[in-house]
Amino acid sequence: MMRFFILFSFLCFGITNATGQNTSTRYSSWNTFDVSKKINQNWSINTEFNLRRTQFLKDWEQLVIRPFVHYKFENDLDIAFGYSYIRNYKHDGNSLPLDIIEHNIFQQLTLTHRFSNFILDHRLRFEVRHIGNITELFNGVYDVDGARIRNRFRYKFQVRIPLRVYSDNRVLSAVLYDEAFLNLETGLRPKKLDQNWMFVGLIFRVSKQVKVRSGYHDIYAKREDLFINNRVWETTLTYTF
Template structure:
């Protein structure tokens, strides 16, 4: 409960903006996550993220994210990975031209299970290598080298079982909040970059397949502008 209160306190300032300060767009984010368990301790997985916006007309992002996990116990997982991210130009407030980011991340996930629900903490630190977009003349842009930034992400998630059909088929409620802290190119947080809130359902269809779908509300601050991305997000996880 203490962690949930902290997450809400982080999120509330982002919600307190006027319509004049906010740009809203609507997106569909779809992810395929392929997971392979190597043994009791080690596993690998790769995410393929297909993110489209403006009612599916335009690409927003495409992400490939492979990473490797080591599990100390059932409730403690560490991971390292790499993300290839292509950011598309889809509006006046997005990147003015398509640009690519490469990032390396380290991640710690702590799980707590209770009789009727569970909650997770996920802490991720990212080293981000972004193509630097500059304006060469009016409304003309190009890539000029790479800029480096760090970012810390904290995600607090609650999962509540709703109905168990068989040992491999179950329906759960999923709620999470994730705060992104921009560290600039140093090791101290400079600002709250964006905040993600999600409400949806997770359905385990079989031993190998799980589907999570729901509403994902994102606030990001870019200068004096608040950008609200209202997303319907679906993730298909396949365990080999």
């Protein structure tokens, strides 16, 4: 399984760099506040607030608000259904010509494998995306006219390795993941690799309720004839009550 993950990561990295000579590089800061409420042994609800800025914090990149509900089985199988409100901001010459809104409905399945020295997570997410449709009125003047629907499939493979256990509720862990985004357009068959995300960082569980994750997040996205490499420092604060 580990060999598969390493091969998969290098394959995705190789694909995104195959024509990397036409690449735009960004430097961003993504910060997330994740609130989770456990209802009972199986059901819980989450809401993520993602504040994403770019160009060394100069400009807004995205605002994402994502509420969803989980049902967890006893065998480390988790299913979830949710909605994402995504505001994409115009921020440089290679971004959108104006701000647009995306309404995103998703279903996901997460399977966890626990070993003595590490934990593996597989997350599969299917998204139905309602994206503002940009039209050019005349000579560089744009407007949003309705919405276009696009489907997307995401597969995330994550490894968590405990580094130091301070107490039952205070643990420092390393985390590494790769996530591939497949553009399905309006159907269910993958058309192309839309994005690839790679992350390496640390997770510190401060208490039973509070967890902090921080690290480097490298993103390659294909946009027309341009590759966008977004180099992100990402921090997530999770509060469970």
